[in-house]
Amino acid sequence: xxxxxxxxxxxxxxxxxxxxxxxxxxxxxxxxxxxxxxxxxxxxxxxxxxxxxxxxxxxxxxxxxxxxxxxxxxxxxxxxxxxxxxxxxxxxxxxxxxxxxxxx
Numbered sequence: 032x033x034x035x036x037x038x039x040x041x042x043x044x045x046x047x048x049x050x051x052x053x054x055x056x057x058x059x060x061x062x063x064x065x066x067x068x069x070x071x072x073x074x075x076x077x078x079x080x081x082x083x084x085x086x087x088x089x090x091x092x093x094x095x096x097x098x099x100x101x102x103x104x105x106x107x108x109x110x111x112x113x114x115x116x117x118x119x120x121x122x123x124x125x126x127x128x129x130x131x132x133x134x135x
Contacts, residue, residue: 062130065123078134088134101128
């Protein structure tokens with residue numbers, strides 16, 4: 032009886048884990064669309080930094096930040112970068128974050 036309860040709890044945990052994974056998954060392809068619409072003018076098509084002083088995403092430490100930190104920078108802005116919180120949704124910011132990770 033004890034073993035069956037453990038098995039039941041583990042099964043529920045796995046189902047819950049899979050549900051969370053699916054519901055929070057980011058779409059790299061949608062992220063690319065948003066990036067090309069909102070970010071490319073300053074950050075360049077390959078994240079190389081089209082304006083002086085902007086990071087080259089493939090070579091900088093910027094993308095080693097957590098997803099939450101990157102989302103905060105995109106949402107709220109940082110330095111000369113304006114915040115995009117009112118222009119794009121949190122889902123789009125998550126998608127862009129996933130796309131940015133593809134530069135590594």
